[in-house]
Amino acid sequence: MSGVVVHLPQGCSGADGGEPYGDAVTLRLGPGEVARFGRGSATIPVELRLADVAISRLAGEIRVTDDHWQLTNHSTTHSYLVENPEGAGEYLRVPPRRVGAPVPFEFARVVLPTRSDVPVSFQVFAPDHIYLDPEAMGAPWGRLTVTAYSLDETATYFLVLVALCEPRLRDQSRVAVPTTPQIVERLQGHAACATLTARAVSSHIDYLAEEKLRIGASDPREPGKGDRRNGKREEIVGLALRFGLVREEHLTLLPPLTGAGGRERQTAR
Amino acid sequence: MTTPHALRDITERDGTDLLLPGHRVQGWMITNLIGAGGWSTVYAARPANKYPDRTGRPPAHPAAAPADVALKIMPTAGYAPRQTRRIVESARREVELGRRAGHARLIRLLDSFVLEAPDRPALDGAIVLVMERAAGSLRELLDAGVAEADRARLIAGICEGLAHLHRSGWVHADLKPENVLLDGDRSVKLSDFGLATEMTGTYGYAPPMGTLDYLPPERWRAPLGELGVKVRPSADIWALGIIIHEVFGSGASPFSGATPMARGAAVQEYGEGRAPLRMDQAVPPFWRALAADCLAPTHAARARHTAESLLARITAELEARGRGTGRLWGRARAAILTTALCGIAGTTLWSDAARANSSALDGLQGATAGTIRVFNAEKGCQERADRDPQCSLGLAIDPTRQYTADNVVPSRVWHGDVLAVDCQVPDGRAIIDEADLQSTRWFHVRLPPGSTPPTAWLPAVRTKDRPALRGCPHPATGR
Numbered sequence: 001m002s003g004v005v006v007h008l009p010q011g012c013s014g015a016d017g018g019e020p021y022g023d024a025v026t027l028r029l030g031p032g033e034v035a036r037f038g039r040g041s042a043t044i045p046v047e048l049r050l051a052d053v054a055i056s057r058l059a060g061e062i063r064v065t066d067d068h069w070q071l072t073n074h075s076t077t078h079s080y081l082v083e084n085p086e087g088a089g090e091y092l093r094v095p096p097r098r099v100g101a102p103v104p105f106e107f108a109r110v111v112l113p114t115r116s117d118v119p120v121s122f123q124v125f126a127p128d129h130i131y132l133d134p135e136a137m138g139a140p141w142g143r144l145t146v147t148a149y150s151l152d153e154t155a156t157y158f159l160v161l162v163a164l165c166e167p168r169l170r171d172q173s174r175v176a177v178p179t180t181p182q183i184v185e186r187l188q189g190h191a192a193c194a195t196l197t198a199r200a201v202s203s204h205i206d207y208l209a210e211e212k213l214r215i216g217a218s219d220p221r222e223p224g225k226g227d228r229r230n231g232k233r234e235e236i237v238g239l240a241l242r243f244g245l246v247r248e249e250h251l252t253l254l255p256p257l258t259g260a261g262g263r264e265r266q267t268a269r
Numbered sequence: 270m271t272t273p274h275a276l277r278d279i280t281e282r283d284g285t286d287l288l289l290p291g292h293r294v295q296g297w298m299i300t301n302l303i304g305a306g307g308w309s310t311v312y313a314a315r316p317a318n319k320y321p322d323r324t325g326r327p328p329a330h331p332a333a334a335p336a337d338v339a340l341k342i343m344p345t346a347g348y349a350p351r352q353t354r355r356i357v358e359s360a361r362r363e364v365e366l367g368r369r370a371g372h373a374r375l376i377r378l379l380d381s382f383v384l385e386a387p388d389r390p391a392l393d394g395a396i397v398l399v400m401e402r403a404a405g406s407l408r409e410l411l412d413a414g415v416a417e418a419d420r421a422r423l424i425a426g427i428c429e430g431l432a433h434l435h436r437s438g439w440v441h442a443d444l445k446p447e448n449v450l451l452d453g454d455r456s457v458k459l460s461d462f463g464l465a466t467e468m469t470g471t472y473g474y475a476p477p478m479g480t481l482d483y484l485p486p487e488r489w490r491a492p493l494g495e496l497g498v499k500v501r502p503s504a505d506i507w508a509l510g511i512i513i514h515e516v517f518g519s520g521a522s523p524f525s526g527a528t529p530m531a532r533g534a535a536v537q538e539y540g541e542g543r544a545p546l547r548m549d550q551a552v553p554p555f556w557r558a559l560a561a562d563c564l565a566p567t568h569a570a571r572a573r574h575t576a577e578s579l580l581a582r583i584t585a586e587l588e589a590r591g592r593g594t595g596r597l598w599g600r601a602r603a604a605i606l607t608t609a610l611c612g613i614a615g616t617t618l619w620s621d622a623a624r625a626n627s628s629a630l631d632g633l634q635g636a637t638a639g640t641i642r643v644f645n646a647e648k649g650c651q652e653r654a655d656r657d658p659q660c661s662l663g664l665a666i667d668p669t670r671q672y673t674a675d676n677v678v679p680s681r682v683w684h685g686d687v688l689a690v691d692c693q694v695p696d697g698r699a700i701i702d703e704a705d706l707q708s709t710r711w712f713h714v715r716l717p718p719g720s721t722p723p724t725a726w727l728p729a730v731r732t733k734d735r736p737a738l739r740g741c742p743h744p745a746t747g748r
Binding site for chain 2: 002003030031032033064065066067128130143144145146147148149213214215235238239242243244247248
């Protein structure tokens with residue numbers, strides 16, 4: 001558990017007099033920490049600057065609480081939407097002046113209305129959600145020994161992980177870990193992944209490595225960091241299998257493997 | 270409270286896994302269910318016949334077959350091969366530790382075997398650990414209320430067990446009241462070594478598991494490596510600090526929150542220095558100080574408080590109160606005498622005084638006239654607040670003499686310390702720091718009360734502050 005990550009993609013912070021403003025911003029907040037967002041000014045500092053004129057100087061704030069986060073809406077007129085991008089339209093409306101609305105999503109997109117057609121939005125990840133071990137179901141959990149790296153088995157990142165682990169789980173132990181295009185192809189038949197792009201798969205893999213499993217960071221002074229990066233997916237697969245985060249039973253989450261597809265995948269190497 | 274819940278829940282979950290009283294497991298007969306965890310079920314049992322050995326022969330060590338035992342049964346059926354491996358791994362750790370590090374303060378492992386039960390597929394192939402039977406756990410005692418007279422003895426017992434484990438090169442890695450078992454006479458026996466890890470050097474690797482309320486701050490951000498997560502004895506010391514607070518503070522964790530997640534968040538806020546440690550004032554001062562040392566926010570700050578040094582302090586405290594003459598203390602005293610002499614208490618004196626001093630002045634922005642803030646040019650030392658000896662800086666006795674070992678006072682200072690300063694000399698020995706800054710200026714600083722000598726000289730390269738100060742009388746005439 002290490003808090004939440006707020007990510008403002010490049011060029012998403014709104015238009016300031018027609019000029020697209022700002023680089024991508026990533027904030028990492030620990031439990032109890034607060035990040036304010038809005039247009040900001042010299043007297044009203046904000047950690048996350050959104051340049052759209054329709055947005056207040058201080059539009060709202062995010063506070064990390066336990067394993068989730070709360071959203072306070074400082075606007076007196078506008079509701080904010082918190083969408084779950086993986087929730088098939090699931091969203092939360094935070095009305096004006098609401099203080100500390102708890103957000104239950106691991107992935108969330110906060111959408112602020114603007115005068116133009118393009119709303120301003122940023123993402124908040126809460127990777128600390130805890131899931132019970134399947135064997136521990138039914139027992140009082142507070143005092144139990146639990147797996148410290150728990151994964152949401154309904155999330156897209158988990159599907160990506162299962163797809164990464166699939167060849168090894170099917171005992172094709174000598175085959176390499178699938179590449180990103182192979183993952184895209186493998187998950188294409190899945191209802192939730194029909195529009196999954198290679199870039200999204202890479203993001204999910206990064207999220208798994210950095211936020212969920214927190215794969216041991218290499219020494220920044222160590223040369224050959226590029227080589228290390230290439231080993232990331234192998235490392236994810238190794239850890240997920242070794243510590244039982246992905247198991248044979250999870251293969252049923254993947255779309256059925258067509259005979260031809262399977263052979264093709266194997267002979268492709 | 271745990272046991273009845275566990276009992277009901279697993280009964281509802283899957284009655285077929287449960288063994289009823291009277292059932293025979295190899296040479297043992299189940300008498301009742303003790304409890305169930307995620308991977309295992311523990312039963313009380315006694316020998317089904319005179320010699321419970323499978324061979325029917327008398328056991329090699331008659332003392333190793335007491336009347337009552339606990340059977341820890343870890344089913345492997347119905348699990349995927351990789352999960353089974355995890356269970357086998359956990360059992361292997363217990364057996365290995367039991368074989369190599371037995372001690373009066375650790376639950377004894379009497380035997381282990383694989384159950385052959387073709388008539389009960391759910392149990393066929395289960396791993397069975399036969400262990401010494403305890404009367405109860407510290408959790409049950411905490412729920413019922415720990416008698417005041419028992420508290421110190423319980424903590425000393427846990428310390429003895431930990432001291433032995435750590436000395437033998439093991440880390441428990443899942444210390445909590447559930448795993449502190451108690452004998453009929455309420456003597457402590459540590460148990461559940463499913464995550465226990467043998468160290469290579471100063472650390473080992475444990476499976477990525479733990480109990481939320483007892484995880485040290487560094488574990489919440491610990492990276493997962495090929496071998497698991499890094500664990501060090503200081504993780505057990507943290508858990509001990511929580512237990513001390515629970516035992517002396519009516520069962521409550523020092524970290525507030527309604528759920529383990531909320532308390533985990535509080536642990537992290539404290540670990541990152543954003544919240545102070547707030548202990549129950551009902552905890553007596555000696556135990557509060559002891560728990561505070563166990564709960565030092567970083568591994569490095571905690572590392573100097575070993576189970577042995579803590580045990581030495583407890584023993585000394587109890588003796589000072591004239592209550593430490595029982596048989597327990599006679600034995601403990603002999604065991605810890607050497608460590609007490611290692612000067613652990615002595616070396617902490619100054620750093621504690623310095624900490625009290627600097628925290629009192631921490632509110633000051635920068636340094637006001639009359640104080641300077643110590644600066645360490647080593648980048649790695651600037652972010653650390655744990656007073657690692659490698660990050661300490663020296664002070665000179667005489668700024669005009671060569672700055673060598675015999676010209677350095679015993680007291681050390683660290684980056685960020687605020688020192689009172691009364692005067693300066695512009696023309697002492699030239700000092701060059703790690704960033705190649707050079708200066709001949711020296712500040713005459715006052716050390717915390719009790720330091721000998723009471724003042725010393727700090728080279729100007731060790732601070733960024735340049736307060737307007739009068740010149741000192743020539744130091745050769747000073748101290």
